[in-house]
Amino acid sequence: MNIRVERTSRPKAKPDWNNLSFGRYYTDHMFVADYTEGSGWHDLRVVPYAPISLDPAAMVLHYAMEVFEGLKAYAAKDGRILLFRPVENARRLNSSATRICMPDFPEDYFLEALKTFVQTEQDWVPREPDTSLYLRPFMIADEPHLGVRVSRQFQMLIIASPVGAYYPEGLNPVRIYLEDEYIRAVRGGTGFTKCGGNYASSLIAQKKAEKLGFTQVLWLDGVEKKYIEEVGTMNVMFRIGDEVITPELGGSILPGVTRSSVMDLLRSWDVKVSERRISIDELYSAARSGDLCESFGTGTAAVISPIGAFSINGELLRVGDGGIGQLSRKLYDTLTGIQWGHLADPFGWTYEIPLK
């Protein structure tokens, strides 16, 4: 595979690295590849960042044929640039794509595309504490066609945005609203994929929770509305007594890379971890009896997001003492330590981008 690099003749001014927020700035270049039925992926290239041109009949605009990924490039103190488990993102992209009848983007193409793109943007990987370069690979169906069928033409792109800490004030417990009206996903649907449509349909619940003074929603299963699935766009974990519980994957839950890394870390610390169904009744009883000592969301953007309280049917239930739990803190420090290369990486999770 050959990736052509066309450098911009007009580099942008770099933003204030101490005031990045999330998803506000974009780098100088983007990765693009085209797919046509019959000839497969071709014309892999890194080109100046610019608006893309789409036919108004492009199928992505009408039928939401889009899947995406999210990962970060981290600058270590010694100057190395590190990715975190990018092969997992390559695999998940393809699992999402298969569900939406989009083609595979081969793993070796994905890694090579990331490598060439991040090398081109190496001056855009911020070096301030807690900052990183957020990478957004995504695939769209760009064939012009009105009529629902599988597209014959696709584009794969990667864009990048330098980002600060997801929570500028640092780890801060959030308040969560139990959503009992809207559903995120059901078994047999697309819950296990990162397809754009999932997020469009989740916004209304997010908006409702915010209006009621909460940060995120707690999603229940779509069949019985009884079992906990996810929190906002994160996986969720509960520490009840000495056990850490996370809902088992079953088609409606997104298999997070952070979720799986957290389980590996906890097991390496001899903490009992269970992937199983957990009902809202079990959560409620544990919170009432004081056995619910910690709860947190997991995801690439925030890493670990401690949950301070749940609102369940109008009752506000505190988690532990409402602060940051001991495991939450240790998981955050360890994961971010490995990601930024401050800590040893016994699991072989980091993937170094050779500098140009």
Ligand SMILES: *Cc1c(COP(=O)(O)O)cnc(C)c1O
């Ligand atoms: C991306 C995402 C996650 C977290 O996945 P990570 O790989 O840990 O970033 C969890 N739930 C949903 C719905 C997501 O979109």
